[in-house]
Amino acid sequence: MTKVVGYVRVSTYGQAKDGYSLFYQLEEIERYCQQNGMELLRVYEDKGISGAAVDEEGLTVEREGLQELLADLQSLEVSAVIVLNTSRLWRSDMAKVLIQRELKRYKVDVTAIEQPSYSIYNHDPNDFLVNGLLELLDQYQRLEITLKLSRGRKKKAQQGGYAGGGVPYGYRVVKGEKVLQIDDTGAVVVHRLFELKALFSHWSLSQLAMQLNNDGYRTAQGAAFTKVQVKRMLDRAEFYSGMYSYGEVTAPGHYHAII
Numbered sequence: 001m002t003k004v005v006g007y008v009r010v011s012t013y014g015q016a017k018d019g020y021s022l023f024y025q026l027e028e029i030e031r032y033c034q035q036n037g038m039e040l041l042r043v044y045e046d047k048g049i050s051g052a053a054v055d056e057e058g059l060t061v062e063r064e065g066l067q068e069l070l071a072d073l074q075s076l077e078v079s080a081v082i083v084l085n086t087s088r089l090w091r092s093d094m095a096k097v098l099i100q101r102e103l104k105r106y107k108v109d110v111t112a113i114e115q116p117s118y119s120i121y122n123h124d125p126n127d128f129l130v131n132g133l134l135e136l137l138d139q140y141q142r143l144e145i146t147l148k149l150s151r152g153r154k155k156k157a158q159q160g161g162y163a164g165g166g167v168p169y170g171y172r173v174v175k176g177e178k179v180l181q182i183d184d185t186g187a188v189v190v191h192r193l194f195e196l197k198a199l200f201s202h203w204s205l206s207q208l209a210m211q212l213n214n215d216g217y218r219t220a221q222g223a224a225f226t227k228v229q230v231k232r233m234l235d236r237a238e239f240y241s242g243m244y245s246y247g248e249v250t251a252p253g254h255y256h257a258i259i
Contacts, residue, residue: 004033004111006043006082007069007089022047025084032082032113041076044069070099073106085114087138096135168236169220169229170258180255187258189217190240193233194259205230 008025022045033040046065066089069081081103083089089110090096100120103110112118167173170186189212196208203211205227212225219225238245242257 001037001039002080003039003041003076003078004080004082005041005069005072005076005078006030006033007045007066008043008084009046009063009065009088025088028084028113029082032111038082040082041078042072066099070102073102073108078108080109080111082111082113085112085138086110086118086135091139091142168239169233170240171255182256182258186220190233190258192217193230194237194240197234205234 006026006029008022008029010022010025026043026045029043030040032038044065046063081089086096090099100110103120110118110120167180170183170190171180172183172186173180192215193208193212196203196211200207209225209227209230212230217225219229233240237259240258242252242255244252244255
């Protein structure tokens with residue numbers, strides 16, 4: 001019996017766009033393996049992770065399921081990775097090339113249920129063209145959605161509203177509301193940092209971090225502050241003063257300033 005593994009993934013927008021929940025993908029993979037006499041050893045998964053963002057090595061650090069799958073290939077001795085479609089594995093050319101490189105190293109193929117003729121070893125011109133067009137269409141749809149989201153966020157930012165992204169230290173976001181609210185504990189730390197910066201302008205980032213720690217303050221995770229975290233807060237002086245920036249847009253924010 002042919003041994004295989006499966007991989008499922010949903011991104012923050014992908015589940016709503018495609019309707020491909022993790023459970024649905026898993027069911028389809030299990031059904032496919034049963035119908036084709038394959039032994040499914042394991043299914044790896046990533047929740048809420050985009051298949052497009054890549055780091056210096058071409059693989060998103062956050063995609064722990066994919067990283068684990070690739071690391072296990074050497075010992076599992078499987079012939080294929082079963083996915084609902086190739087967009088579950090990659091959405092950018094860089095990620096595609098580097099993931100395929102790892103798969104080929106262990107002579108593992110990709111079996112895409114919705115793309116029956118797909119193979120990373122396929123050299124047939126017709127299949128190559130069809131698969132290439134399918135992947136280009138999928139990438140186009142993703143870029144189209146990204147553009148629409150960007151326009152919506154830009155418009156919201158122009159009105160001073162929170163357009164998403166990382167929440168600066170000292171603030172929090174109520175789930176489902178996308179409205180910035182002051183986190184009282186964090187705000188005290190931010191206020192103290194800028195007070196120290198004004199009093200001791202010659203101090204280094206390390207000295208500022210050390211003083212925060214000596215004052216008894218800790219990060220949201222309960223750890224000591226570092227110069228990197230201090231710099232991140234100082235770089236957001238404009239934001240903490242009440243001016244919200246998103247891309248090239250800067251406007252008075254619809255939130256309370258800390259400094």
